[in-house]
Amino acid sequence: MKRIFSAALMMGCMAFSAPVEAAKKPKLSGLELQQIQSKDFEVGKDVSFPAVMSVLQDEGYRILSADKDTGLITGQGSSKGKLTYNILWGFGNKKRSPVVSAFIESVSENVSRIRLSFVMAVTKGGIYGQRSADEEPITDAAAYTDAFEKISKAIFVRQAMDSSGAGNVPVPATDSSISPTSQPVAATKAENAGQDN
Template sequence: MKAKFIAAALAVSLAGCASTGTTLTPMQIQAMQQKDFEVEKKVLFASVVSVFQDLGYQVTAADLDTGFINATSNSERSTNFWEAMGGGASTKQVRGTAYIEQLNPTMSRVRLNFVQAKNVSTLYGQEESTSDSILDAQLYQNAFERIDEAVFVRTSTS
């Protein structure tokens, strides 16, 4: 009887985790993740690096020639009940990437991508990593607003 109750409770809790959102098309994702700015690539690149740092990310790689920036947030513990019961532990971290390209002499484009990564380690030393794209339009809009402010600061002081 007790096993049936636990199984039923687990089924109900997992059903609550099912996704009810609609799937975005690649074009919708691209539209959400990119924005054009009326500045040269060098100014936009420096602004994006600055915003990542302002948000608490560590920039792990940045190359102006290729336009790529990689950054990671601090890790936070995220061990759930079942992991703890099994002697495991987990951490979450957001990884951000940016690609900046020069469209013409006065226009550049940035495309951002944020991914939620989770690392789980068990009592016996096994490790597992998973990652999920973060497709929250508000997150990207907030990032673009901060980049816009950083671009303004850089261009108004020159």
């Protein structure tokens, strides 16, 4: 009877633990992670670096550091803490804040590679001053695809502004037959009509 009960208990434990194991995402290799975190753009670093910076700011990240020479940008998103209770330490707080790092490098003169890394930082603090921090890397390909689409749009806008800014400025036409002292035709006709009276 004990054996039947033990076997039933083990089967029940296995049945309940299987969905938990299935819910865990498989760990990505370094190469797989690099493939979802990196993308090449057919622009120089002078265009891609400010595009990444503006997209991160638009998404609510506070830029902590940025260096165009190294191509590194780090930022942190805003977060709200929530009150927690632990039976050992009592009341405390828990805060989740998104953190991003971007690396922009020149592959060639007109090609730059952008690599993004999104992380969710979890900070816990207790009433007695103890603190702990954990980081959970975000490996969802959709998050990176969305970010790269926004960067692509920002690059497009910057290129459009650059091409319309310098080369296509309208220059006023000059006509050598018009002297600076000559008056428009409508004014001349009005003056002639006034002289006839």
